[in-house]
Amino acid sequence: MRSIFSILMFLSGTILWAQLPEIDWEELGKTQPWAVTELYKEVPVVNPGDANSAPSDAIVLFDGKDVSSWQKAQFGSPVNMEGFEAMIPLVDPDYEGEAAEWTVRNGELEVNPGTGSIATKQTFGDVQLHLEWLAPVLPEDKTGQAGGNSGVIFMGMYEVQVLNSYENPTYNNGQAASIYKQFIPLANASKAPENWQEYDIIFMAPKFSEAGNMVSPAKVTVLHNGVLVQNNVELLGPTCFIGTPYYIAHPEKLPLVLQDHSDKMRFRNIWVREL
Numbered sequence: 001m002r003s004i005f006s007i008l009m010f011l012s013g014t015i016l017w018a019q020l021p022e023i024d025w026e027e028l029g030k031t032q033p034w035a036v037t038e039l040y041k042e043v044p045v046v047n048p049g050d051a052n053s054a055p056s057d058a059i060v061l062f063d064g065k066d067v068s069s070w071q072k073a074q075f076g077s078p079v080n081m082e083g084f085e086a087m088i089p090l091v092d093p094d095y096e097g098e099a100a101e102w103t104v105r106n107g108e109l110e111v112n113p114g115t116g117s118i119a120t121k122q123t124f125g126d127v128q129l130h131l132e133w134l135a136p137v138l139p140e141d142k143t144g145q146a147g148g149n150s151g152v153i154f155m156g157m158y159e160v161q162v163l164n165s166y167e168n169p170t171y172n173n174g175q176a177a178s179i180y181k182q183f184i185p186l187a188n189a190s191k192a193p194e195n196w197q198e199y200d201i202i203f204m205a206p207k208f209s210e211a212g213n214m215v216s217p218a219k220v221t222v223l224h225n226g227v228l229v230q231n232n233v234e235l236l237g238p239t240c241f242i243g244t245p246y247y248i249a250h251p252e253k254l255p256l257v258l259q260d261h262s263d264k265m266r267f268r269n270i271w272v273r274e275l
């Protein structure tokens with residue numbers, strides 16, 4: 001019985017093989033049949049650098065020396081979609097603002113509470129971002145969202161939360177590495193305060209038709225300390241503190257913003273690669 005089954009399998013395989021279209025690999029200019037599926041294209045060479053440096057094709061946004069790649073953000077973050085509807089028509093990608101007033105010390109960039117969020121002078125669409133951040137030890141009564149808060153806000157409106165989430169509970173779509181008020185991270189990979197933490201983020205900007213309709217949502221992948229915590233999630237719209245987000249057309253490239261949320265959060269080794 002088993003041998004009959006084997007013979008049938010062999011015959012069906014032979015028939016299938018005979019049915020496959022024959023590829024003339026010599027006609028394709030290939031020297032051997034296996035070369036038909038070998039592809040050649042010039043691939044850019046990138047020196048990946050080491051733990052303390054950026055890849056050779058990256059745009060370094062903070063290398064520990066100065067804050068010259070940044071300026072005061074053009075607008076604060078709107079709390080709801082009505083705020084975005086009012087703000088987005090006024091957004092100017094070529095905006096020249098006042099100098100950023102955050103503190104550069106010991107190769108680190110520290111939030112200067114009350115001076116406002118800072119934005120890159122350069123504008124970006126699709127990027128790979130790397131940054132390192134540290135939450136200081138705060139008084140015991142500073143917990144939840146007040147317990148060491150900042151944010152990486154792509155295009156000035158799509159926030160990946162920066163928060164001390166080590167033994168600091170809060171709503172889960174507001175903890176570290178959440179897409180704020182949209183997506184809970186897949187894991188809490190937080191380190192305790194006073195430890196440096198890493199974010200590696202792929203951000204794909206939303207795309208709009210000429211008529212202003214969203215044709216592709218913003219998409220975000222986040223690794224927090226090397227752990228995948230957001231896997232190509234499709235954002236619902238800009239980050240809203242109150243209400244439900246939706247898309248409003250905006251320029252293809254806008255600044256990257258770091259949030260002043262009144263805590264002395266620290267950053268270092270910030271770079272992006274445009275995709």
Ligand code: MG
Nearest residue numbers: 149150151162
């Ligand atoms: Mg925040």
